[in-house]
Amino acid sequence: MSNSPLTPGVVPGRLPAEAIAGNFSDHEAPLDAHEARVAADRCYFCHDAPCMTACPTSIDIPLFIRQIATGTPDAAARTILSQNILGGMCARVCPTETLCEEVCVREVAEGKPVEIGRLQRFATDTLMAKGVHPFARAAATGRKVAVVGAGPAGLAAAHRLAMKGHDVVIFDARPKAGGLNEYGIAQYKSTNDFAQAEVEWLLKIGGITVRTGVALGKGVTLAELQKDFDAVFLGMGLAGVNALRAPGEELSGVRPAVDFIAELRQAKDKSVLPIGRDVVVIGGGMTAVDAAVQSKLLGAQNVTIVYRRGQEKMSASGYEQEHATSAGVRIITNAAPVAVHQAGAAMEVEFAYTVDGPDGMTSTGETFRLRADQVFKAIGQTLSGAPEGLALAGGKIAVTGAGRTSVPGVWAGGDCAAGGEDLTVTAVAEGRDAAEDIHAALMAKQ
Amino acid sequence: MADLTSNFIGIKSPNPFWLASAPPTDKEYNVRRAFDAGWGGVVWKTLGSEGPPIVNVSGPRYGAIWGADRRLLGLNNIELITDRPLSVNLEEIRRVKKDYPDRALVISLMVPCDEESWKDILMRIEDTGADGVELNFGCPHGMAERGMGSAVGQVPEYIEMVTAWVKHYSKMPCIVKLTPNVTSILPPAMAAKRGGADAVSLINTIKSVTNVDLDSFSPFPMIDGKGSHGGYCGPAVKPIALNMVGEIARHAETRGLPISGIGGVTTWRDAAEFLAMGAGNVQVCTAAMTYGFKIVQEMISGLSQYLDEKGMRLYQLVGRAVPNFVEWQDLNLNYVTKAQIDQDACIKCGRCYAACEDTSHQAIAMSPERIFTVKDDECVACNLCVNVCPVENCITMVEMPKGATDPRTGRVVSDYANWTTHPNNPSAQAAE
Numbered sequence: 001m002s003n004s005p006l007t008p009g010v011v012p013g014r015l016p017a018e019a020i021a022g023n024f025s026d027h028e029a030p031l032d033a034h035e036a037r038v039a040a041d042r043c044y045f046c047h048d049a050p051c052m053t054a055c056p057t058s059i060d061i062p063l064f065i066r067q068i069a070t071g072t073p074d075a076a077a078r079t080i081l082s083q084n085i086l087g088g089m090c091a092r093v094c095p096t097e098t099l100c101e102e103v104c105v106r107e108v109a110e111g112k113p114v115e116i117g118r119l120q121r122f123a124t125d126t127l128m129a130k131g132v133h134p135f136a137r138a139a140a141t142g143r144k145v146a147v148v149g150a151g152p153a154g155l156a157a158a159h160r161l162a163m164k165g166h167d168v169v170i171f172d173a174r175p176k177a178g179g180l181n182e183y184g185i186a187q188y189k190s191t192n193d194f195a196q197a198e199v200e201w202l203l204k205i206g207g208i209t210v211r212t213g214v215a216l217g218k219g220v221t222l223a224e225l226q227k228d229f230d231a232v233f234l235g236m237g238l239a240g241v242n243a244l245r246a247p248g249e250e251l252s253g254v255r256p257a258v259d260f261i262a263e264l265r266q267a268k269d270k271s272v273l274p275i276g277r278d279v280v281v282i283g284g285g286m287t288a289v290d291a292a293v294q295s296k297l298l299g300a301q302n303v304t305i306v307y308r309r310g311q312e313k314m315s316a317s318g319y320e321q322e323h324a325t326s327a328g329v330r331i332i333t334n335a336a337p338v339a340v341h342q343a344g345a346a347m348e349v350e351f352a353y354t355v356d357g358p359d360g361m362t363s364t365g366e367t368f369r370l371r372a373d374q375v376f377k378a379i380g381q382t383l384s385g386a387p388e389g390l391a392l393a394g395g396k397i398a399v400t401g402a403g404r405t406s407v408p409g410v411w412a413g414g415d416c417a418a419g420g421e422d423l424t425v426t427a428v429a430e431g432r433d434a435a436e437d438i439h440a441a442l443m444a445k446q
Numbered sequence: 447m448a449d450l451t452s453n454f455i456g457i458k459s460p461n462p463f464w465l466a467s468a469p470p471t472d473k474e475y476n477v478r479r480a481f482d483a484g485w486g487g488v489v490w491k492t493l494g495s496e497g498p499p500i501v502n503v504s505g506p507r508y509g510a511i512w513g514a515d516r517r518l519l520g521l522n523n524i525e526l527i528t529d530r531p532l533s534v535n536l537e538e539i540r541r542v543k544k545d546y547p548d549r550a551l552v553i554s555l556m557v558p559c560d561e562e563s564w565k566d567i568l569m570r571i572e573d574t575g576a577d578g579v580e581l582n583f584g585c586p587h588g589m590a591e592r593g594m595g596s597a598v599g600q601v602p603e604y605i606e607m608v609t610a611w612v613k614h615y616s617k618m619p620c621i622v623k624l625t626p627n628v629t630s631i632l633p634p635a636m637a638a639k640r641g642g643a644d645a646v647s648l649i650n651t652i653k654s655v656t657n658v659d660l661d662s663f664s665p666f667p668m669i670d671g672k673g674s675h676g677g678y679c680g681p682a683v684k685p686i687a688l689n690m691v692g693e694i695a696r697h698a699e700t701r702g703l704p705i706s707g708i709g710g711v712t713t714w715r716d717a718a719e720f721l722a723m724g725a726g727n728v729q730v731c732t733a734a735m736t737y738g739f740k741i742v743q744e745m746i747s748g749l750s751q752y753l754d755e756k757g758m759r760l761y762q763l764v765g766r767a768v769p770n771f772v773e774w775q776d777l778n779l780n781y782v783t784k785a786q787i788d789q790d791a792c793i794k795c796g797r798c799y800a801a802c803e804d805t806s807h808q809a810i811a812m813s814p815e816r817i818f819t820v821k822d823d824e825c826v827a828c829n830l831c832v833n834v835c836p837v838e839n840c841i842t843m844v845e846m847p848k849g850a851t852d853p854r855t856g857r858v859v860s861d862y863a864n865w866t867t868h869p870n871n872p873s874a875q876a877a878e
Contacts, residue, residue: 034516041514044836047796050816109793109837 005301009345010253010274010373014299017271023297024270027188027323028118036122039115040069044105051100051116056420056429057084061100065119077127078134080120085159085432086152088128088198089181090425091121092189095286097319099425128197133204138165140207143442146171146229148216151179152424153235153414155202156431157438161233162207164439169229170208173215179237180415181424183262186290187270188297215385222387226409231438234397234405234412235431238381238422244282248340249377253347257281257291257378264294276373279303280349282337283378284314289321291376292329303329304370306349308336310356338367340375347372383416393418403434411438448753450746450760452486454727455619455644455704457577459486459550462760463717463745466647466708466729467492467554467580467623470739472528474538478545483739484746487550489621489647489729490539492527492582495557495567499529500589506667509656509676518736520682522656524667524674526588527556536574543575551575552621556582556594559604561611568616578619581612581643583634584650586627586677596650599625602637609641621706624648624690626683631690635700646694647706647729649687651677680732684710688723692771695724712741714748721760722767775865782852782859783827783843785809785820791840792818798831798841806830823853 003011015023031039043065051061059080067076080087096102096117107113127134143166147154150172158168176182181195203210214220216236225232241256243249253276267273275298281288284307295303305324307314311333314321325331335351348369354361383396391398391406396418403411413430420426452462464487465471465480472491480488494500502525509522528535543551553576557563571579583599590597598604605622612620622638624631626649638646653675655665665673687709694700707725711717712733720728733741753760787798787810794816802810809824810831820831832841846852846859867874 038515044795044797046794047800047812048816049796050794105793105795 003299005277005299008277008373010276012272012274014275014277014301015271017269020271020298024187024191024294026191027186030125031115031118031122033122036068036073036119037071039119040065042106043069043114046105050103050105051114054099054103055083056099056423056426057087057090057432058429059083059087059120061116064123065114065116068119068123073123073126074130074132074134076119076123080123081127081134083432084425084428085156085202086181086198086424086428087120088124088201089152089185089190089195090428091117091124092194093181093185094425095317095320095423098317128201131201133201135159135163135205137163137206140167141165141442143167143230144169144228145231145233145438145442146225147233147235148172148225149179149234149236149414149416150174150177150199150210150212151235151237151414151427152181153237153417153427153431153434154179154233155199156428157233157235157411157413157435158208158431159202159205160432160435161438162205164435166207166230166439166442168208170210171214171216171220172210172212173218173236173239175212177210177212179235183265184258184287185265185424186261186294187265188294190265216387217385222389222410226407230409230442232410233403233431233434233438234387234410234416235414235427236385237415238383238396240382240384241377242380242382244337244340244377244379246337246339248342248347251340251342251347251375253373254340254375254377257283257287257376258381260291260374260376261287261294264298270298273298275300276346277301278346278371279374279376280370280372281305281376281378282349283307283376283380284309284316284333285378285380286316286320288376288378289316289324289329291378293324293327295374295376296327296329302371305329305331306335306337306351306370307331307333308354309361310334313356335368336361336363340372341369343371345373347375349375381415386416402437403430404437448750448758448760450486450750450753452727452760454550454706455578455621457487457550457552457619458548459727460548461486461742461746462721462727462749463742464488464550464552464706464727464729465734466731467552467582468731468735469523469525470731470734473530473535474542477538477542477551480734480739480742481542481546481549484742485549485739486727487552487577489552489554489580490535490576492554492556492585493532493535493567493571494527495563496532496570499531500526502526502529503669505669509666510680511656511682518732519680520654520656520678521680521732521735522654522667522676522678523651524587524676527554527582527585532570536571539571539574539576543577550577552578552580554580554582554623556585556589559593559598559608564608564611565615568612568618572616576618578621578644579612579616580621580623580647581608582623582650583608584623584625584648586625586651586653587675596625596627599623599634599650600628602633605634605637606641609638609643613642619644621645621647623650623708625650626686626690626709627653631693632697632700635694635697635703639700639703643703645704645706645726647708648694649683649690649709651679652683652686654678679710680736681710681712681716684712684716688719691720691725692723692768695765695768696771714745714752717745718749718752718763719767721763722765723771724765724768726764777864778862779865779868780860780863782846782850784822784825784846785827785829785831785841786844787818787820787831787841788839789817791837793837793840794818795836797834797836801830801834825854 064076064079101113104113178195279295411434414427450461467489585595589595707720708729
């Protein structure tokens with residue numbers, strides 16, 4: 001007996017195993033050497049290039065593309081990685097359509113930007129395939145820095161600190177390092193276990209110890225870290241999930257989208273993952289899109305993203321939205337969840353239509369229901385388990401300058417810190433810059 | 447469709463596009479395909495003396511340079527003249543000409559520099575039905591070491607002597623193919639004319655090394671770890687060829703000598719430019735070797751459309767640019783232009799700014815919003831910004847009207863005046 005998209009309930013194998021495997025392969029095929037040369041030739045080598053300004057890590061994009069064009073992708077990779085040590089992952093997950101490629105003069109002129117993201121992947125993949133780590137550590141300083149969280153911010157901070165000659169210990173609550181790169185990115189953006197390969201490659205700098213299964217309040221406290229280390233960097237991300245605050249939220253078919261995505265990422269064989277015939281995803285960001293698209297790729301028949309505000313307010317980019325709709329996902333906007341009802345073995349999610357007016361969002365009073373075997377909440381994550389004594393701003397750790405918290409000797413960056421977009425590339429920039437600041441502070445104390 | 451029928455020194459062809467003497471015209475099979483594709487004429491790959499044919503290398507004969515997307519910009523070759531027996535070539539020429547009587551078929555020749563050799567080869571080709579001969583005084587590699595090809599073309603006296611022999615022993619129209627590997631193209635052209643040539647064709651290839659392999663340190667094309675210079679052709683050589691054609695077309699002693707234009711003709715536009723610069727027809731090789739024979743169809747349709755749009759006959763295009771091809775000293779020093787940037791067309795890449803600021807006259811301003819504007823009081827109108835701008839017609843040179851004041855020099859734009867009368871010219875002052 002085999003299942004199909006029409007099979008009722010939450011079941012695995014709605015599509016043939018090969019089809020599912022194919023669905024989760026590279027969303028965008030890597031460029032081969034010739035394609036990369038052709039794509040690189042399109043770059044105008046702009047003066048004071050807008051793409052470089054748009055990049056949160058300020059990668060010298062015209063330079064690395066010219067290095068590809070002249071047959072030296074390894075040098076291109078060095079240009080990228082010197083600014084962004086996770087340039088390989090960023091090449092895969094950056095919303096380039098709203099960053100570098102959006103401001104590419106060829107996008108402005110022709111609606112067809114230089115393929116910066118794919119070129120970056122070509123360069124970094126070329127270097128990493130050689131197993132080469134292009135950076136060496138400075139002489140040991142004898143200083144020790146604790147990094148909490150092995151996600152993009154923590155890894156970037158740890159690498160930069162290790163490169164400067166400091167000894168680093170990274171603590172992470174999960175069994176594997178990588179943070180959202182490992183647990184939170186859609187599978188088709190990070191194939192072949194790339195997140196772990198990248199972590200291993202990054203750690204080749206040396207001087208970094210990773211301790212997993214440890215978090216603040218779980219095996220270690222900030223006070224202990226402050227005592228045992230010369231500086232602390234907090235990059236633990238946002239572990240909490242916002243609640244729907246609607247009756248029925250406690251039903252077993254309602255779960256955080258991030259959990260579904262993490263489970264999917266960790267499954268070696270996606271065809272054993274159960275998925276509903278009808279899936280409703282509530283939210284308007286990249287997490288919502290990643291959960292919805294992957295539900296569809298597992299074989300769900302009907303997948304609907306419902307966002308409470310207008311389409312223009314969705315934080316998922318136009319490109320991401322188009323990706324979702326082309327995968328067969330329906331997007332409903334201006335509808336807020338009211339309640340989740342049990343309906344036989346399945347559920348019905350009740351929504352009320354909304355309008356965005358000058359006085360904020362109001363309900364029109366009109367409601368509708370969507371059948372759902374599974375409901376994924378993707379309405380944002382929150383900081384949880386922040387140590388006492390740290391000043392917060394907007395629910396996140398308040399920082400000034402390069403990630404300095406209100407407590408001397410403690411820096412923070414990435415999603416857990418206030419300010420900046422919650423993007424991998426932003427987290428890398430913040431981790432890197434905090435590391436430079438920590439280095440300056442430690443060296444000044446000599 | 448404009449009438450493209452061509453009559454070049456009495457040799458008629460349905461269009462002015464001939465294939466140059468080169469690998470594409472080496473044998474009957476290729477030439478038939480070329481004629482079937484629409485080429486107006488061919489110059490058959492160079493024949494040598496009767497006897498054992500020459501041999502070619504059995505490694506790479508070509509080297510190249512490329513632009514974006516591996517577009518071939520320049521090709522270099524070390525192939526010699528035909529390596530097939532003379533009798534085979536002559537038999538094939540006879541057959542092809544018989545089947546394509548309306549096409550031009552000219553035979554390229556290269557034999558040792560003595561009267562007997564030339565007399566002999568001319569007698570052997572007499573009854574092939576070919577329309578003319580082209581004397582290969584251009585080939586710069588291999589054969590030149592043996593005293594032929596460009597070794598002859600670099601010595602005007604030899605050109606004149608051999609041309610005279612050919613005119614003496616043959617009634618066929620005679621085209622002398624010139625080498626660009628000379629200090630000036632004029633003495634060889636004059637020598638050809640003195641010798642009685644009906645026309646010159648140019649340019650043959652330019653001595654060149656396309657690249658050096660950075661692992662084996664061999665120049666390219668590489669034969670067993672060694673490289674020898676080859677002859678360069680293709681789009682990259684067009685500017686050199688256009689200048690040489692124009693120099694012959696305008697010079698008092700060579701003016702009126704028919705010219706077959708060769709050198710990087712890739713599109714109808716290139717061909718039209720050669721014709722305007724004084725060529726009576728054009729010969730093509732690299733473009734065909736890159737894209738195949740079908741490209742002639744674009745050349746035919748393009749030139750035809752152009753002539754129709756201009757309301758011009760083919761012969762009216764020939765030489766049309768020659769009166770405007772002058773010496774530097776004849777240029778109007780009172781012609782003042784300024785670069786102007788079309789802000790609607792500008793894509794804000796900033797290349798004009800980088801070029802002007804770093805390497806020229808600091809005449810372009812850049813605002814924080816990436817608006818690029820020309821500073822008229824600094825702009826010398828050098829045109830570099832136009833050349834580096836990726837958007838065609840975004841930056842243009844706008845002529846200042848007479849009577850206006852050039853903000854850079856403070857001088858009023860006045861009537862034509864050139865260097866010969868300029869106060870800074872010592873010669874001009876001496877003449878006063």
